[in-house]
Amino acid sequence: MAELSLSVLHSFRTTECYSCGATIALPSEYYANRIRDHKTFFCPTGHAQCFQGETEEEKLKKRLAAREVELAIARAAADAKERSNAALRGQMTKQKRRVAVGVCPCCNRSFVALGRHMTTKHPDWKDQDIG
DSSP: OOOOOOOOOOOEEEEEOTTTOOEEEEEHHHHHHHHHHOOOEEOTTOOEEOOOSOOHHHHHHHHHHHHHHHHHHHHHHHHHHHHHHHHHHHHHHHHHHHHHTTBOTTTOOBOHHHHHHHHHHOTTGGGSOOO
């Protein structure tokens, strides 16, 4: 017969049963796994129990997910603001070009004198960048 060697020593963690108060000794790795996966284990008298509290890893994952949502919202707001600014720049450019050819921005009437003035005195005004 082969001889069995029990050279592997286990370290144990202890906890108490929530129901009867019995001390439960669990191998450290098993204890850590139950904290992480929240699976059920039993006390010596048969009471089923599990660790329900969030682990630090779970708390960090929730915080990370919340930050990612905040970031997505901020990016969406920034994109909307940029689109709005681009639309306003387009409207301003359109008005500048209309004024440059002599069209009143209020009543849409054309004034020959305004068009001639803009063409002779401010020829580059309609081509200036809006910003």
